[in-house]
Amino acid sequence: MLWQAVVLTALPLEAFAPRETPFAVVEGKTLVGCNACAREYGLTPGLSMVRAAASCPSLSFAPRDRAAEEALLEGLAAFAYGFTPQVVLRADGVLMRFTDKASPVGDPRRLVASVAQGLADMGYAFETAMAPTATTAWLCARAAMRCVWTPQDPWRALLRPLPLAQLPLADAVRAACLALGLARVGDLLDMPRSGLVRRFGREVISLLEGLMGERSEVENFWAPAPRFRRRLCFSHPAETEEALSFALARIVREWVAVMRARDARAGEFAVEMRHEDGGLRSETFTLTRPERDGQVLVRLIRERLRDARPASPITAVTLSAPLEASTEGSLPLWRDGQWHEQGFGGLVDRLRARLGRDAVRALSVRPDHRPERASREDPWPPQGLRGPAGAVAAERPIWLMDPPERLEVVGGVPILRGPLRLARGPERVETGWWDEPVVRDYFVAVNPACESFWVFRSAQEEWFLQGYFA
Amino acid sequence: MRVLADAWGRAGVRRGTASTVPTVISTGFAELDRCLEGGGWPVGVLTELRVGRAGIGEMRLLLPVLAALGREGRLIWVAPPYRPCAPALAAHAIALDHLVIVRPRTHKEALWAVSQGLASPAIGAVVSWFADIREQEFRALQRQAAAGGRWSFCFLPRNLAPQPSRLRLVLEPAPRGVRVTLARKAGRPVAPLIVTL
Numbered sequence: 001m002l003w004q005a006v007v008l009t010a011l012p013l014e015a016f017a018p019r020e021t022p023f024a025v026v027e028g029k030t031l032v033g034c035n036a037c038a039r040e041y042g043l044t045p046g047l048s049m050v051r052a053a054a055s056c057p058s059l060s061f062a063p064r065d066r067a068a069e070e071a072l073l074e075g076l077a078a079f080a081y082g083f084t085p086q087v088v089l090r091a092d093g094v095l096m097r098f099t100d101k102a103s104p105v106g107d108p109r110r111l112v113a114s115v116a117q118g119l120a121d122m123g124y125a126f127e128t129a130m131a132p133t134a135t136t137a138w139l140c141a142r143a144a145m146r147c148v149w150t151p152q153d154p155w156r157a158l159l160r161p162l163p164l165a166q167l168p169l170a171d172a173v174r175a176a177c178l179a180l181g182l183a184r185v186g187d188l189l190d191m192p193r194s195g196l197v198r199r200f201g202r203e204v205i206s207l208l209e210g211l212m213g214e215r216s217e218v219e220n221f222w223a224p225a226p227r228f229r230r231r232l233c234f235s236h237p238a239e240t241e242e243a244l245s246f247a248l249a250r251i252v253r254e255w256v257a258v259m260r261a262r263d264a265r266a267g268e269f270a271v272e273m274r275h276e277d278g279g280l281r282s283e284t285f286t287l288t289r290p291e292r293d294g295q296v297l298v299r300l301i302r303e304r305l306r307d308a309r310p311a312s313p314i315t316a317v318t319l320s321a322p323l324e325a326s327t328e329g330s331l332p333l334w335r336d337g338q339w340h341e342q343g344f345g346g347l348v349d350r351l352r353a354r355l356g357r358d359a360v361r362a363l364s365v366r367p368d369h370r371p372e373r374a375s376r377e378d379p380w381p382p383q384g385l386r387g388p389a390g391a392v393a394a395e396r397p398i399w400l401m402d403p404p405e406r407l408e409v410v411g412g413v414p415i416l417r418g419p420l421r422l423a424r425g426p427e428r429v430e431t432g433w434w435d436e437p438v439v440r441d442y443f444v445a446v447n448p449a450c451e452s453f454w455v456f457r458s459a460q461e462e463w464f465l466q467g468y469f470a
Numbered sequence: 471m472r473v474l475a476d477a478w479g480r481a482g483v484r485r486g487t488a489s490t491v492p493t494v495i496s497t498g499f500a501e502l503d504r505c506l507e508g509g510g511w512p513v514g515v516l517t518e519l520r521v522g523r524a525g526i527g528e529m530r531l532l533l534p535v536l537a538a539l540g541r542e543g544r545l546i547w548v549a550p551p552y553r554p555c556a557p558a559l560a561a562h563a564i565a566l567d568h569l570v571i572v573r574p575r576t577h578k579e580a581l582w583a584v585s586q587g588l589a590s591p592a593i594g595a596v597v598s599w600f601a602d603i604r605e606q607e608f609r610a611l612q613r614q615a616a617a618g619g620r621w622s623f624c625f626l627p628r629n630l631a632p633q634p635s636r637l638r639l640v641l642e643p644a645p646r647g648v649r650v651t652l653a654r655k656a657g658r659p660v661a662p663l664i665v666t667l
Contacts (some may be wrong), residue, residue, distance in 0.1 A: 008492040184626070239495050271561060326565075336622070343590055343591050343592040344592035344593075346590075347586060347587070347590040347592060347593070348570065348588060351570075351572060351583060351586060354579070354582065355572065355574055355575070355579055356575075356581065358573070359572060359573045359574060359575070360570060360571075360572055360573075360580075361539035361557065361570070361571040361572070361573060362566070362567070362570065362571065363556040363566045363569055363571065364556060364566060365555055365556045365557050365560060365566070371555065371557075374556070375553065375554070375555045375556035375557060375558075375559055376556065377553055377556075377571060380570060382566060382567045385498055395554055396557050396558035396561065397558060398529040398530070398533075398554060398555060398556050398558050398559070399529075399550075399551070399552035399553065399554065399555065399556045400552060400553045400554070401527075401552065401553075402531070402553055410531055413605065417523075449526040450644055450645050451643050451644055452525055452526075452527075453525055453528050467552075468524040468525035468552065468553060469527065469530070470524050470525055470526070470527065470528050470530070470552075
C-alpha cells in the first residue's frame, strides 16, 4: 500500500484572488498567510497584525474565508479522485491511498510527478510526499521532504534521524521528550512502549504505530460531489475586466482539472457575480455540445461579460456546474464533415454567449395555411419541419410582414408607391376556423416602379401587404 | 470547352493555367456570370449590394449561389430586414437547417457577428444587412473576408456613401427581373444589364 500526501502550504491565501500588491490574510489578530509581495517586506505567517502593518504600511488585509478554503479543498479532492478512488480530506490537504487492486500504481515517481504537474497547472503552492503509511506521508509532506518512499526502500531507517519537532505532538509532550534527551524520532522509537504510555498517554503510541505501519489506518474516504462549485472572493473589489477574467481563468483551470478527473464535460454552467452594492448577477451558459477545453470555456464567458460593464465593483465570483460523466468522445481528427460540425457548434455557442439565446435563430416550416404561421423563426436549434410541408405553392415571397401592413385604397385599387397592378391571383387561403377564422385572396402585385409584392384582400374588402418578392 | 473544363475539374487534373482552388462560384445566371471577372461571385471578397427598397428581386439574385454554398457549409444571415419566409426559401433549395439567422441588438454586435461568421471554417456564406456602415468598419470586414476565404455579401442602402469594396452591384427594379449595374469591379467596365429572374 502507498499513500501520497498533498499539503497546500498557502491555503488561506489561495482562497483569495491573486494580487500584485502586499496582501495578507488574518485570523484573530495574527497573519495566517501573506503573498510574495508582502514577504518582500519580511512578513511571515504568525506575525501580529500590528507589527505587520508597522513594517509594511501599504499592506491590505482580509479575514480568513473558511468556506472558500473548504470549497478549494473539495476541488483538490476531486482532482485527486482522478488518480485514485480512495481520497481522504484533511484540514489543509488531501491524502491519496494507492493499492494495487483499486488503483494500479506503476512507477511511483512518475505518479508523484504527474500529480505535482497537475497541481502546478492549477497554480497551487503545495508540498507532496509518498510513503507506505498515511502518517509518514503526511509528516514528510509537512516537513517539505519531497520524498517518494516505497515499501522496498529502508524508509523506517530514513525516518529515524528526523527531529522530534516535525511530529504533531502536544507542546507539553515535546518539551518533556526534549528534557529526557529524546531529540529525534529514532530516540522515541527505541524507548519501551509501556513507559511511554505511562508518561505521555495513548496518543503518542498510536502516532508511532501509525508512523511505522503497525496498525491499520482506517480513514473516512471522501465521496465526490455531483456538482462543481467554486467561489473566489476578491480581497479588493474588482472593477476592471482583466481582474475578473483573471479570476475566472483560475476557476476554469480548476474546473477543467476536476472534469478531467471525473471524465465529465460541461454542458451547462452558471457564473454568478456578487456586486459591492449587494446586487447579484447570474449568467447561465448552455453549450451545443459538451466541452472540456479550458480556453474555449474562458472565451465563452468572456464574450458574454464583455459588453456588460459592471454597475458596481465585483466582490465575489462563483462558477457552478453539474459534473456528469460524458460519453461524448474527443474530437475525431479524421472526419472532415464532423470537424465542420464542431466548428459550427463552437460558432453558435460564441454567438449565443455574446448576443443572447434569442438572437441566434433558425427557420422552420409549419403545416399551416396562414403564411405568417407557416414560417417560424425560433431560437436555434431548428425544430419542426425543415423541408417544404407537402405541396408548397411556388409563389411565396422571400420576406414576410408580420403582422400584415394595411394598404391605402383609392378607387378600389390598392396603392403602394403607386397603384398596384395584380399580376397573378387570386389564391384563396381559407383556414384557421378553430382559433381565428381567416378568408383571404392573395395576389402577386406589381407597382409602377416594377417592385413586386404579395398582397391580400380580406373578407371585409380591405387590402394588406403580406410580403416582398425580394 | 465548358464540358472539357468540367471533366477536368471532376478528375482533379491540375492545369498550368488555372488554379485548382475555385476562386469564383457561378451566380446561377449566365448573363451575370459573363459580366463578372472569372465568371461568378469571387471568393474572399465582401460583395457590396446596393438596393433602394425591398421587393425588387435582390434576394432571388443571391438564392442560387446561397443554395449551392448551403449544401456543404452553413449560411449565416446577420440582421435581415424582414422575417424570411421558410417555405419560399425551401422552394429555392435553401437547406433550412443549415441557415442561421442572427438578430443583433446593436450595430457593434452585428459587425462582431459578421466577423465571427467570416472567420469560421464551417460557414459557406455570410449575408449581412446594414443601414449604415463606416468606411473603416467595411474595410475591417473586407480584410476578414479575404483572410477567411468565404463568400460574403453585404446589403447596403442605395444612398449611402461609396465603400472601398472590390465588387459593388447596384440593383434596381426592372420588369420580370432586376437591373444590375456593376459599379465597381475588376477588369473592363460593362454596361448595366437586366437579369431575368
